[in-house]
Amino acid sequence: MSAGAEPEYRSGGEEGDAASGELSIPEVGPVEQVEFDEVAEPTIRPPHWDAPASIVVRGVSKWYDSRNRGRLRAALPGRPSKEPPPGAVLALDDASFEIGDGQSVGIIGNNGAGKSTALKLIAGVTAPSQGEIRVAGRVASMIELGLGFNPEMTGRENLRFSAGLLGMSRRVLAKRWEDIVDFSGVAHALENPTKTYSSGMLARLGFALASHSDAEIILVDEVLSVGDFDFQRRSLERIMKLNREGRTTIIVTHNLSALPPLCHRIIQLEKGRVVADGVPGDVIPEYVLAEAEKYAAHGNEEVHISDVELRPTSVHPGGRLTVRGVIETTEPLVGCKAVVRLGMGQALVAVMEGDDSLTRLVDEPLDIRIDRQAGRWQVEATVESLPLFAGDYVAGLAVVRDDTTEVISRTMPLDILGSRDDWMKIRVRLEENHQRLDP
Amino acid sequence: MEAPSRPQTPAPVALQRWTVLRPGSSKRPWASAAATRELLWESAARELRGRYKQNVGKGVWMLVQPIAMVLIYGFVFTQIFKATGHGLPYLSMAWAGIICWQFFQHGVQIGMFSVIFEAGTLSKVWFPRVVVPLTPGTAAFADLGLGFVVLFLVATVQGVSIGITAVALVVPVAMLAVWMFALALLLAPLAVFLRDLTSIVPLLLRLGFFASPIMYSVFEIPEQFSWLATWNPVAVAVTGVRDAVLAGVWPDWRLIGIHAVAGLVLLAATYTYFTRVEDRLVDAL
Incomplete structure (x- = not known):
């Protein structure tokens, strides 16, 4: 019906990134401006920053009315209630944002922040309770890999059916069959029922299919945590390639370190609201710091970090950074270890190797036995080449429990100079030395 | 580098069709009739394949249930209630009734459960969702065709x-x-919103099975219940099939026509109903 352009929903600016002009947060719809805590000026200009919007989310709220379950009223057609019912939890609360054509956007936030609801709404699976969503073009969701597969049926049969779900015609599927099967790497098992497949094979088959659809918009939800290392690497490459070809990509993941190489822009949700929107180098460290403070607030008195010092405090990508500090424990902290915090997450940083973007996670804990021995430790750790692209970061020391929960951290601002392209050629290497001081 | 088999590079936003989602009314330009039809075929073929995948006899099993019904109910109706074919051979008459009933019952009953069964897929990807409730009925045509051969x-x-x-x-x-x-x-x-229906409807269908002239001839219906034969579309359809195939007469065009028009009006209404509530289905699943 609305086959033509709808120019009133295009945000200002033309496509292409002429390097001139100040970089700013894109307009967030004509209705109202989203509140940001603070809008930092990014140091580089990501691609498609000013592209016309291909996804417009305007004043969208979403709630689930559980009172209606089993009532005839719920089954009647017609407009649902305009006000959220009392006591309802708003999965999205008056969220507004636009996503430009060709952008690669990561959505972050804690569990229950509304990330998955936002993806479901953009995928068109469900309608907003309030507000409006406009999406230009077709959407392929890689929300669940192996989507709609029937375990009794062969890989081939399942591919055919799922292709239909993704809007691929039989003719198009036949043309891309070779590519899809090649990418999935399950050619040998194509005639076996998918119940005999491993979860990795299912994931590969599903991803291969979804990533070969014609959709203009690709939604990725936690795909980055499925499958083995090789599959993750290839799927990340594939997502990047799709984005380079001009597809808009939206990625939801808790794996923050995977986002900077994939995304031009990060939107942070909290309790269904957009609380931050900007380049990864701005939004992710802010988010990590805020989260760390939450933990630190109910941290314990058994461990302290002091005298944290960075050398130098501003450095080029790939440069050398030395972190110094003192960690003091009054009791052995079982299950804990000390780590270097770099940029975002612990010493967990994404590393890009070579041109075609090998993404890998590096976890380099400091070899301090704080889990066995109380004491006061003087720590000095050197990151040989910093795996961060240009932007404002933090670096310092942290103590984490069970590899994930932060007990305490102390970080200092770190400024990475230069341009994002340098990022591509970096490897990380951590050197450290520490000595026990007398308590 | 761009082989023709690769996905096309997307057109600029200005040339795209927009999906608009609003509470209560959404606009989705992507469900072309042809694509929906193709998906329906694929989906029905998938149901058939899935149903007989593990069975050695494949197609033979399509007939087992109606054969069993004819044997059991046929015995009860002919030996106890003394039903006869009223001029037609009883076995053929009952078989004609059974295959039509099985067709109708499968399409309605499994169709009712279909959205609940497909909850996982429906809540993860959008596709022309009307395909889901229509799939069992479409697949049932295969069983019906085989039934007619028999x-x-x-x-x-x-x-x-x-x-x-x-x-x-x-x-x-x-x-x-x-x-x-x-x-x-x-x-x-409706069954998504009112789960009680999943127990009530099979019961009503069972009732409908006995209230319709499936295992007995329409001529067995007593005078005071003759409305059962004229107001019940299943009865009218079954009688029409028997007339055409077994009795060698043309069916009652007028009666069938009235039911066809009424059915089409109902179909238009329920299709509209489905499209009006389909956006809310996922939230209730």
């Missing part, structure tokens, strides 16, 4: 000479299909 064989063995009027069977079958799809489109979303 009917022709059995009828010939029983000495029925099948004439030109047999071609008319498509008309009552089409009328029955319209009612089946209409009810599936109504019940599938």
